[in-house]
Amino acid sequence: MHISASLILAVSADIRNPGLIEPTRCETCKYFTRELSERLLETGIKKEILQTGHGLDRKKKEIKYATSELRLIESLEDICDAILEYNMHKERTGSLRFAKGESQTMETLKSLKERGVQVDLGIPDEMWDEPSAEITQMKKECESILENSEEHIEDWYFNHQETDIQDFICRQNVLGLDDQACLDEEWTGAELVHEEEVSPADEKHDEL
Numbered sequence: 001m002h003i004s005a006s007l008i009l010a011v012s013a014d015i016r017n018p019g020l021i022e023p024t025r026c027e028t029c030k031y032f033t034r035e036l037s038e039r040l041l042e043t044g045i046k047k048e049i050l051q052t053g054h055g056l057d058r059k060k061k062e063i064k065y066a067t068s069e070l071r072l073i074e075s076l077e078d079i080c081d082a083i084l085e086y087n088m089h090k091e092r093t094g095s096l097r098f099a100k101g102e103s104q105t106m107e108t109l110k111s112l113k114e115r116g117v118q119v120d121l122g123i124p125d126e127m128w129d130e131p132s133a134e135i136t137q138m139k140k141e142c143e144s145i146l147e148n149s150e151e152h153i154e155d156w157y158f159n160h161q162e163t164d165i166q167d168f169i170c171r172q173n174v175l176g177l178d179d180q181a182c183l184d185e186e187w188t189g190a191e192l193v194h195e196e197e198v199s200p201a202d203e204k205h206d207e208l
Contacts, residue, residue, distance in 0.1 A: 020133055026182040027095040028083075028141040029170040035082045036153075037165050039075040072157050080142035088132045095182035098138065149174050 044066050065071055086098050146153075152173040160168055171180055 021097075023098065023134055023138040023141060024095075024179065024182065025141065025145075026170070026175055026179055027098060028138050029145055029174045030095055030166065030182055031083060031086065031098060031138070032079070032142050032145055033166045033169050035079055036075060039079065040071070043071050043075055072154070076146065076153070080139050080146060083139040083142050084135060086135055086138070088134055092187075095185045096187050098135075099187070145174055 085100050087101065089097050089099050092099070149169065152169055156163065156165060156168045166183060170183060
């Protein structure tokens, strides 16, 4: 089966595009706080009671795990590694181009390859699923935010959990006067830059 060369070139160009659009600090903070929020939701269901203090002359104090420092420490552990689970979805706009799961572009390319079409991205096949330069950069920026915003994170956790985590950490502290527009971007399904579909009309009988 042979597919239109123009389709291959159009879809491949999206992956091979050398124009690197690095993640903004707003975008990194957005996904950092999203990951932290999800981890806290997961660990918040634990009903454990922790006991602090030791020795014969000291009375042990009981602390709920759900409000303990231990829960925060465990939730923050290796949190920036979770950024590597994201992929570039270049068919989406703004901060929404960062999302977990395979992009529509990559799904199309793999589908074409499975159908016997020769697809050359200029990199070995085994590297197709490696983190992109944008994702790698976002992980580094995440580590910077984590290192430099420890006090703000602890302040929110111990004193302001009734406040939205993204508003408190990103809007009020990390970003300051920087652009905050990305925080208001939410996926509705209508934010596609373009949409490539393979239809019978695209199939050709001429070899690529």
